[in-house]
Amino acid sequence: xxxxxxxxxxxxxxxxxxxxxxxxxxxxxxxxxxxxxxxxxxxxxxxxxxxxxxxxxxxxxxxxxxxxxxxxxxxxxxxxxxxxxxxxxxxxxxxxxxxxxxxxxxxxxxxxxxxxxxxxxxxxxxxxxxxxxxxxxxxxxxxxxxxxxxxxxxxxxxxxxxxxxxxxxxxxxxxxxxxxxxxxxxxxxxxxxxxxxxxxxxxxxxxxxxxxxxxxxxxxxxxxxxxxxxxxxxxxxxxxxxxxxxxxxxxxxxxxxxxxxxxxxxxxxxxxxxxxxxxxxxxxxxxxxxxxxxxxxxxxxxxxxxxxxxxxxxxxxxxxxxxxxxxxxxxxxxxxxxxxxxxxxxxxxxxxxxxxxxxxxxxxxx
Amino acid sequence: xxxxxxxxxxxxxxxxxxxxxxxxxxxxxxxxxxxxxxxxxxxxxxxxxxxxxxxxxxxxxxxxxxxxxxxxxxxxxxxxxxxxxxxxxxxxxxxxxxxxxxxxxxxxxxxxxxxxxxxxxxxxxxxxxxxxxxxxxxxxxxxxxxxxxxxxxxxxxxxxxxxxxxxxxxxxxxxxxxxxxxxxxxxxxxxxxxxxxxxxxxxxxxxxxxxxxxxxxxxxxxxxxxxxxxxxxxxxxxxxxxxxxxxxxxxxxxxxxxxxxxxxxxxxxxxxxxxxxxxxxxxxxxxxxxxxxxxxxxxxxxxxxxxxxxxxxxxxxxxxxxxxxxxxxxxxxxxxxxxxxxxxxxxxxxxxxxxxxxxxxxx
Numbered sequence: 001x002x003x004x005x006x007x008x009x010x011x012x013x014x015x016x017x018x019x020x021x022x023x024x025x026x027x028x029x030x031x032x033x034x035x036x037x038x039x040x041x042x043x044x045x046x047x048x049x050x051x052x053x054x055x056x057x058x059x060x061x062x063x064x065x066x067x068x069x070x071x072x073x074x075x076x077x078x079x080x081x082x083x084x085x086x087x088x089x090x091x092x093x094x095x096x097x098x099x100x101x102x103x104x105x106x107x108x109x110x111x112x113x114x115x116x117x118x119x120x121x122x123x124x125x126x127x128x129x130x131x132x133x134x135x136x137x138x139x140x141x142x143x144x145x146x147x148x149x150x151x152x153x154x155x156x157x158x159x160x161x162x163x164x165x166x167x168x169x170x171x172x173x174x175x176x177x178x179x180x181x182x183x184x185x186x187x188x189x190x191x192x193x194x195x196x197x198x199x200x201x202x203x204x205x206x207x208x209x210x211x212x213x214x215x216x217x218x219x220x221x222x223x224x225x226x227x228x229x230x231x232x233x234x235x236x237x238x239x240x241x242x243x244x245x246x247x248x249x250x251x252x253x254x255x256x257x258x259x260x261x262x263x264x265x266x267x268x269x270x271x272x273x274x275x276x277x278x279x280x281x282x283x284x285x286x287x288x289x290x291x292x293x294x295x296x297x298x299x300x301x302x303x304x305x306x307x308x309x310x311x312x313x314x315x316x317x318x319x320x321x322x323x324x325x326x327x328x329x330x331x332x333x334x335x336x337x338x339x340x341x342x343x344x345x346x347x348x349x350x351x352x353x354x355x356x357x358x359x360x361x362x363x364x365x366x
Numbered sequence: 367x368x369x370x371x372x373x374x375x376x377x378x379x380x381x382x383x384x385x386x387x388x389x390x391x392x393x394x395x396x397x398x399x400x401x402x403x404x405x406x407x408x409x410x411x412x413x414x415x416x417x418x419x420x421x422x423x424x425x426x427x428x429x430x431x432x433x434x435x436x437x438x439x440x441x442x443x444x445x446x447x448x449x450x451x452x453x454x455x456x457x458x459x460x461x462x463x464x465x466x467x468x469x470x471x472x473x474x475x476x477x478x479x480x481x482x483x484x485x486x487x488x489x490x491x492x493x494x495x496x497x498x499x500x501x502x503x504x505x506x507x508x509x510x511x512x513x514x515x516x517x518x519x520x521x522x523x524x525x526x527x528x529x530x531x532x533x534x535x536x537x538x539x540x541x542x543x544x545x546x547x548x549x550x551x552x553x554x555x556x557x558x559x560x561x562x563x564x565x566x567x568x569x570x571x572x573x574x575x576x577x578x579x580x581x582x583x584x585x586x587x588x589x590x591x592x593x594x595x596x597x598x599x600x601x602x603x604x605x606x607x608x609x610x611x612x613x614x615x616x617x618x619x620x621x622x623x624x625x626x627x628x629x630x631x632x633x634x635x636x637x638x639x640x641x642x643x644x645x646x647x648x649x650x651x652x653x654x655x656x657x658x659x660x661x662x663x664x665x666x667x668x669x670x671x672x673x674x675x676x677x678x679x680x681x682x683x684x685x686x687x688x689x690x691x692x693x694x695x696x697x698x699x700x701x702x703x704x705x706x707x708x709x710x711x712x713x714x715x716x717x718x719x720x721x722x723x724x725x726x727x728x729x
Contacts, residue, residue, distance in 0.1 A: 066481040075477035150696035176469060178519075189499055267470045269496035276468040318478035321460060325436060325475070329465055 045290035045346065049305040056312050064319035070196035074317035078189075078266065082107060082259035083278055084307045087285045088204075088211040089252040091303045093153075094286050095215065096248055097228040097295025098146060099177040101157040101255040104278035106138045106163035110260025112168035115177035115270035124184055135257020136250045138164055147242040153249075154215050161279065168272035176271035180264070199264050207255070212300040224248070228295030233351035284332050285310050288339035310335070315340030417693055421685045428484040429679050431672075432475055434492050434516065435467040440668055441490060442692040443729045444515060447490050447672025448679075455680045457485070476500035479509075486510040486679035491518035498522035501577055510682035514675035524682050524689035525709045527675040529666040530682075530716060532564070536571025537620065538664055538716040539643060540581065542613040546641040546661055550583040551614030553689035554606045556627055558620040558642075560595040568619050587613070594625045607636055618644035623704035624663060628654035630669040648719050655724050668729055673686035674700055674713055 060067035077084075084102045093100050110131045117127045138160070145156045192202045226234040227241050235241045264270035289306035291298025310332070311341040317328050376422050409425040430629075431448045433441040438648025443477065462479060464471035472492055477500055479487060483531060487504055492498050501511050501522040511523040517664070520526070530596060543553055555572065557565045569589060576584055587610055601621055618624040624644030630650060631637050637659050646663040654660040677697035687693045687705065694704045703711050 067483070071481050075474075077480070079474035079477060133689075176493055176495065178498075263470060266499075267473055267496040268499055269469055269493055271469040271493060271496070273468050274470050274496075276466055277469075314474070315478065318462075318474060319481060323480065325463060325465055325640070 012119065016347065044317065045342075046299070046305055048300045048342075049302065049309055049344075051288070053305065053309050053312060056309065056316065060312060060316035060319075061325075063316050064170050064321070066319050067316055072315050072319070074191060074196050074198055076196045076311050077201045080311040080314070081198065081204060082263045082275060082306065083281050083285060084201075084204050084263050084304075084311075085207065085259040086252075086256050086278070086282045087250065087289075087307060088207055088300065090282055090286050091289070091291055091298055091300055092211065092215055092221075092224055093252050094291045094293065095228045095247045095295060095298045096245055097223045097309045098153040098245060098248070099157060099283070099293075100139075100142060100153065100249060100252045101279050101281055101283070102142060102160040102164055103252060103259075104140070104275045105161045105168070105264065106253050106256035106274040107260035108136050108272055109138065109168040109171070110257035111264045111270045111274045112172040112272040114261060114264050115172045115175065118177050124181060131261050132254050134256045135260070136254040138257070139250040140246065142253065145248035146249065147245050150219070150275065151173045164274075165272070168313065172270075172273075176269050178269050180268060180270070183270045185265050188262055189268075200266065203262070208300060208304060215300055219243070225296055228292075228297070231294075235357050242270070279334055281310065284336040284339065288335050290339075293340055306339075332339020367620050376482075377405060381546070389666060395697040401610060401653075407476050412538040417688045417690070418685050419693075419695070423455050423680050424485070424684045425570045425679055427452065427455065427486070429457060429459040429486045429488060429676065429683075429685050430479050430482070430484045431459055431461045432472055432487060432489040433461060433463040433481070434472075434490050436461075436463040436465050440729070443668035444490070444672040445488075447669035447674075448676040449672075450669070451673045451676025451680065451698060455677075457680060459488075459676065467492050469496045472497050473500050476504065478661050480507055483507060485683035486508060486512060488514055488675045488679055489513045489518065490515040491525075492516070493523075494518045500703075510679060512675050512679045514671055520708060524577065524708075525687075525705060525711055527671060527678055528710050528712045529668075529671045530714070531712055532567045533571055533647070534715050535568045536550050538718075539568070539619055539645075540572050540575040542662060542664055544581055544584060547614040547645065548582070549581060552585050552587045552610055552612050553617065554588045554590060554640075555586065555597060556590050556592055556606065556616055556618040556620075556623045558592065558623060560591050560621065562594075565619060572617065592618075592620070592626065594620055594622045596626045599623045600630050601682050603627040603630040604634075605693055607634065607640065613640055615641040615643070618642065620644065620667075621650065621688070624654060625650045625654075628660050632657060632659040645716075646719075647729060648724050649729060651719070652724060655719070655721055659680050662718050662720040664718050666713055666716050667692060667727065670700060671713055673698065674711065676705070678703075 057068065066072060086107070090100055090103060103247055113134055114127055114131050117130060118124070136322050142153070142157055145151050146153045185197055189198055192195060192199050215224060223234065223239045224245055226237070226239060227244060231241060260274070263274055267274070285306045286298075286303055287293055288310065289298065289303030291303065313331055314328055317325070317331065429448065431445045433445060435441070449459045462475055464475055469492055472489070473496060476487070476489075478499060478505055480500070484630045487501070489501070489511065492625070494517060496521040498521070501518060504511055505522070512525055512527060513523040514527040515529060517523075517526045517528070518640065534611070541576065547553070549597040555569060557569060557717050559565070576586060588606060590602040590606055593601045599618075603616070603626060606616065607626070620628050624642065624646040627642055631640060631642055632654055642660050643663050644666050647665065650661060651663055670680060674697050675690050677700070678695070678700055681687045682689065687695050689705065691705050691709060693700060697703050707710055
């Protein structure tokens, strides 16, 4: 019995865990490492992302000599920081075979709430946790509709995408608040201790480690994979599917609200219409990172690579003096579609290849 | 507890690769950081703080225009004006904008333009403050910032090119209707929504202007609200005509309202008897001017707003002006301008469109 399945004992659970495991690795990975190790690395989606990123560097430099500079990294990562933050919990949500399209609207609602509370005279140190709690409640609302009423998360979160953004405008209207204390806006805008790395990217790195550990090194994370691979099997094996999914939606809402706090401080502006349309880029990053839209498969590392790639492409396009910003949308849309299509193709090809090459080994080894 | 199985090791590998890649990007840039920041500071210090009105306009000036949003025809007219000015001065202008008008959508655009180091940025701000930190960074690198049409935080730009002032809109509109009705009779206003800030500010100036003794025979009988909705504005116009049989003129200082009011009048027996003026687009109003429903209406010329902003950007980048109130400069075909309080440059009174000149305008 594989070590990963030690916490569950029923045959159904074994199936679920096995499905989660084999789905999460390349087909070649079960073959002996000495011979197949290189091919396993070559066949991985993440390897493709690294290759694409390496290809992007000279292309970006050809588009603008400003591309490979620390300025590009600082401003590019700053511009992408909220998207990066929201992609972390969304990775877990998608691995569990759900989706949260309301993240950008929670970000907007958080910003609007921040503006109102600040106008109400509350200290920022209290407002920030309140916003994050409010985001968690938004996530709980999504999660309860999905788990208790059994509604599809796609429909629920498209609804709350409109609902939360609408609420944001009810809360603050067309106003914006800009007089946040400089000590906090400087923190959100500034770099970490004399480096070219923005503070908010350090915050992202810390959260990325936490989410990577949660997903890949804890029983909770393994349950998420099991639910995504086969929800019914996971349920019959005793996993508290509803509670786990609810937790994921709450996390997604809370981090989206944190992103709302970050973007408001970073731009010294809290308003209802910040981050409109961010959800498209967030979902693209998660899927491009190799997380299966059908659940059960994906890594935080892959999503980080996808964020680097997407951020790099956006920066290159923005730095271009001849390419219109419409192309950012076209490229994002194309990557979204191809990142759903791509892993499927890669898997089919390597499945076919495995059937050819590993047939003799399989006959001997068991 | 949790064994670090083969899967876990690979995750660790992936995460490490990602981290290394991120560091590589940060590192390969860090050497260039010093050179670019030092060149930036020398640029700004060489510009100096005092203006030299005789300084020649620098050749080959590069300007980038940032509209509120791409694909808005009105803004494209404005930016064609920036382009005209730069072409005339031997420089160049290009448009870079966002596809949505969110409060912070312009920030990534500005951040990237700053890296390209153009001579100046001409921006119509979506949100006055969200763009301010990024624009201040631009200024630190010696890039001149001109706000146009929609102002940004005053400390984030050198000058603001305003198409018109509230006072001028109110006065010009009253002058237009007074001329048409011979300074005598009942008038009404067809506005947008009851709480629209700009509309209410204009209406207040109109009321103040009407207190002038020369307008003593003009009586404002009603302010109606069409909510900037074509159908509702049409009905409100109909209601005004029915409720006030002696009505001589209507001012509709909104492009939606004035077009709907003209459409109603063109089919009504009052056509030509009740005079109509307002703020309208020549392309929307052309047929009503041609068929005699409307004698004249007003608006600023968006292309001139851009042209003035382009001229101001070139004058700033060449050191002719610094943006201090009281400085003067010549803006090509538009003539001489003085920078007003709050570093504002006002394009001027409204342009009046009538049968004679409407053929020259396409917007």
